[in-house]
Amino acid sequence: MKENRSKNIRSEFQVTYEYDVFFTKELFSLENILLSEFFQSKKTDKMKKKVLVVIDQGLFNFHNKILESIPQYFQSNVESVQLIEDLIILPGGETSKNDSNGWELVVSAINQYGIDRHSYLMVIGGGAILDMVGYAAAVAHRGIRLIRIPTTVLSQNDSGVGVKNSINYFGKKNFLGTFAPPVAVFNDSSFLVSLEDRDWRSGMAEAVKVSLIKNKVFFEWMESHVSELTHRDLTTMEHLVYECARLHMEHIQNGDPFEFGSSRPLDFGHWFAHKLEYLANFSIRHGEAVAIGMALDSIYSYLSGFLQESELNRILNLLRDLGFQFNHPVLLKNGKENLELALKEFQEHLGGKLTLLMLEGIGFPKEVYTIHLSLLESAYDRLVGWK
Amino acid sequence: MKENRSKNIRSEFQVTYEYDVFFTKELFSLENILLSEFFQSKKTDKMKKKVLVVIDQGLFNFHNKILESIPQYFQSNVESVQLIEDLIILPGGETSKNDSNGWELVVSAINQYGIDRHSYLMVIGGGAILDMVGYAAAVAHRGIRLIRIPTTVLSQNDSGVGVKNSINYFGKKNFLGTFAPPVAVFNDSSFLVSLEDRDWRSGMAEAVKVSLIKNKVFFEWMESHVSELTHRDLTTMEHLVYECARLHMEHIQNGDPFEFGSSRPLDFGHWFAHKLEYLANFSIRHGEAVAIGMALDSIYSYLSGFLQESELNRILNLLRDLGFQFNHPVLLKNGKENLELALKEFQEHLGGKLTLLMLEGIGFPKEVYTIHLSLLESAYDRLVGWK
Numbered sequence: 094m095k096e097n098r099s100k101n102i103r104s105e106f107q108v109t110y111e112y113d114v115f116f117t118k119e120l121f122s123l124e125n126i127l128l129s130e131f132f133q134s135k136k137t138d139k140m141k142k143k144v145l146v147v148i149d150q151g152l153f154n155f156h157n158k159i160l161e162s163i164p165q166y167f168q169s170n171v172e173s174v175q176l177i178e179d180l181i182i183l184p185g186g187e188t189s190k191n192d193s194n195g196w197e198l199v200v201s202a203i204n205q206y207g208i209d210r211h212s213y214l215m216v217i218g219g220g221a222i223l224d225m226v227g228y229a230a231a232v233a234h235r236g237i238r239l240i241r242i243p244t245t246v247l248s249q250n251d252s253g254v255g256v257k258n259s260i261n262y263f264g265k266k267n268f269l270g271t272f273a274p275p276v277a278v279f280n281d282s283s284f285l286v287s288l289e290d291r292d293w294r295s296g297m298a299e300a301v302k303v304s305l306i307k308n309k310v311f312f313e314w315m316e317s318h319v320s321e322l323t324h325r326d327l328t329t330m331e332h333l334v335y336e337c338a339r340l341h342m343e344h345i346q347n348g349d350p351f352e353f354g355s356s357r358p359l360d361f362g363h364w365f366a367h368k369l370e371y372l373a374n375f376s377i378r379h380g381e382a383v384a385i386g387m388a389l390d391s392i393y394s395y396l397s398g399f400l401q402e403s404e405l406n407r408i409l410n411l412l413r414d415l416g417f418q419f420n421h422p423v424l425l426k427n428g429k430e431n432l433e434l435a436l437k438e439f440q441e442h443l444g445g446k447l448t449l450l451m452l453e454g455i456g457f458p459k460e461v462y463t464i465h466l467s468l469l470e471s472a473y474d475r476l477v478g479w480k
Numbered sequence: 481m482k483e484n485r486s487k488n489i490r491s492e493f494q495v496t497y498e499y500d501v502f503f504t505k506e507l508f509s510l511e512n513i514l515l516s517e518f519f520q521s522k523k524t525d526k527m528k529k530k531v532l533v534v535i536d537q538g539l540f541n542f543h544n545k546i547l548e549s550i551p552q553y554f555q556s557n558v559e560s561v562q563l564i565e566d567l568i569i570l571p572g573g574e575t576s577k578n579d580s581n582g583w584e585l586v587v588s589a590i591n592q593y594g595i596d597r598h599s600y601l602m603v604i605g606g607g608a609i610l611d612m613v614g615y616a617a618a619v620a621h622r623g624i625r626l627i628r629i630p631t632t633v634l635s636q637n638d639s640g641v642g643v644k645n646s647i648n649y650f651g652k653k654n655f656l657g658t659f660a661p662p663v664a665v666f667n668d669s670s671f672l673v674s675l676e677d678r679d680w681r682s683g684m685a686e687a688v689k690v691s692l693i694k695n696k697v698f699f700e701w702m703e704s705h706v707s708e709l710t711h712r713d714l715t716t717m718e719h720l721v722y723e724c725a726r727l728h729m730e731h732i733q734n735g736d737p738f739e740f741g742s743s744r745p746l747d748f749g750h751w752f753a754h755k756l757e758y759l760a761n762f763s764i765r766h767g768e769a770v771a772i773g774m775a776l777d778s779i780y781s782y783l784s785g786f787l788q789e790s791e792l793n794r795i796l797n798l799l800r801d802l803g804f805q806f807n808h809p810v811l812l813k814n815g816k817e818n819l820e821l822a823l824k825e826f827q828e829h830l831g832g833k834l835t836l837l838m839l840e841g842i843g844f845p846k847e848v849y850t851i852h853l854s855l856l857e858s859a860y861d862r863l864v865g866w867k
Contacts, residue, residue: 106498116489232615263588270619350493
């Protein structure tokens with residue numbers, strides 16, 4: 094007789110996470126006491142915790158003074174923690190995630206300097222190095238305290254304020270990683286001034302994304318501020334970053350923060366963007382790829398009868414007016430024949446059934462579980478031919 | 481003027497975890513439908529998830545039939561998931577955690593077989609391989625579903641039912657790892673029958689530990705069942721495992737599951753045990769080291785005036801009657817001069833201030849924040865001289 098002969102004990106518990114994302118200017122200026130107040134607020138006993146700092150090499154073209162201003166800041170303003178004097182400088186960009194060398198170096202430094210679970214790892218740079226260092230922080234001693242200081246539009250309004258970290262492995266994007274919230278994020282807009290135009294622009298793709306799936310008012314605000322945004326008005330960009338970060342964080346908090354389910358609304362436009370980045374060997378920026386991915390999915394939504402043509406045009410126009418292009422060489426070369434593979438890889442990464450977001454309107458997403466390949470190919474042809 | 485010129489957005493959310501620990505016999509017997517019912521209960525859509533199985537090589541001395549019974553079981557009883565036919569066999573024991581080779585192999589298999597976030601990694605073996613495979617499951621795709629099937633007393637009543645995983649790195653125990661609850665644990669008592677005497681005994685140390693810090697009734701139950709336990713009565717051992725696992729899980733659930741604070745009550749006796757294992761080059765079992773660590777801390781508690789002599793004697797007698805010895809060669813050789821270093825390393829691993837548990841009575845722990853080295857050395861001398 095078949096039977097279930099067993100007893101069981103159920104474990105059920107909740108873990109509470111909280112962190113602040115601060116918006117400031119000149120974080121390491123001696124006049125700015127935000128960071129010192131933060132460390133003071135975290136102090137629970139008389140022991141001085143350590144702070145190990147990792148800096149994205151890419152910053153040094155414009156911000157090489159940071160090597161002096163950080164030690165000066167800690168010496169003058171911060172009594173409650175001890176800065177590790179050896180600031181670690183590592184190359185950033187997607188290639189920093191492509192093998193485990195950078196990760197290994199950070200983990201070694203954590204060991205070498207005796208950084209414990211209640212000490213801090215502070216990383217300053219773009220989204221890729223934030224991801225890589227975040228992964229090191231998440232697994233060393235089963236998790237040490239991570240402070241992110243994102244320096245690009247993309248990392249300040251999107252990846253840097255969220256709960257994920259990762260490196261690429263086996264040639265697959267984000268194959269290794271965890272969900273591990275930081276203890277704080279400091280968004281310093283003075284880093285944005287020196288960004289290359291491509292990076293300034295690229296980061297806005299995630300703002301368009303979050304407006305498309307969450308908030309039409311924000312979409313319309315971008316439509317009416319295209320000129321300020323493309324002419325690099327910093328105050329306007331600060332608002333874009335704040336609003337995008339706010340919507341992003343609101344989504345994480347009210348949704349499924351650690352993605353136990355299959356749905357991934359924040360990945361709108363991303364299934365194809367991930368593949369494009371690989372096909373272009375990362376010569377395309379993440380935001381540029383996301384803009385193409387969103388344009389493709391918006392056209393698909395229109396061809397499927399979900400989205401009105403007038404709204405499709407507004408979406409494509411905003412992306413174009415912000416400076417995004419839909420005729421990247423890799424699209425013309427071999428993008429189309431990789432559509433099916435890209436869907437398959439995205440499904441595997443999601444786990445479980447394919448769940449994609451399409452649009453019923455600006456600010457109104459729609460989940461779909463099947464994709465008609467012929468329709469997708471038509472959308473693709475329209476995309477590359479779009480003027 | 482110094483000022484805090486910033487605004488901020490706070491993110492605050494809770495993540496809910498739940499899992500069952502099942503107690504059964506002959507899990508892969510065709511008559512036992514527990515496992516097939518489990519997979520059926522987890523099914524949420526029509527897709528068949530995959531199950532990748534990793535087995536501890538150490539099992540094969542006595543359980544080599546498992547290579548046939550697992551495929552048979554899945555073929556006959558399990559419709560809702562797809563077994564990956566290639567069962568992965570890896571060496572277990574602490575050495576499997578000492579480098580990243582085993583971990584790398586498991587992560588490669590996850591990639592090779594396309595195991596996604598909603599598929600399963602099932603690991604069968606002792607606590608060390610559970611830790612190592614658990615760490616691979618926790619970081620691949622940012623976390624795939626882990627099923628643990630612990631096969632030793634120690635892993636069934638302690639490590640295997642908890643929320644941690646790890647590997648050793650830089651020669652430091654558990655340097656890399658995460659907090660990541662499994663989706664289920666299946667404790668099959670039939671694996672215990674074939675354990676070596678040392679392993680049967682060693683696992684009981686954690687039961688003594690949890691009774692000392694949580695539950696005097698359980699301590700007294702062990703005192704009155706020493707004979708059955710040492711003569712390997714399986715029903716008595718099943719009760720010990722169940723009760724120890726229950727108290728362990730209750731503690732995790734009601735405490736600080738991911739150890740954000742500094743207190744680590746479940747580590748009673750462990751600060752010195754960890755060091756002993758290294759000093760003995762893992763020729764000592766974890767439980768044997770924990771028994772010595774608990775004896776040392778109990779004597780220290782007595783010498784500090786916290787614990788009555790009569791209760792100290794009951795503790796040391798129970799440990800001795802269960803077969804633990806306090807005269808391990810490594811203790812006589814260089815244990816004493818490593819006491820201070822062991823405290824320092826434990827503090828670093830804890831993070832923050834030193835927080836140790838001592839005893840005020842059986843079932844009544846007391847947190848202490850400083851250790852008097854001379855008193856500790858006296859306790860040590862008593863320990864190694866104890867008859």
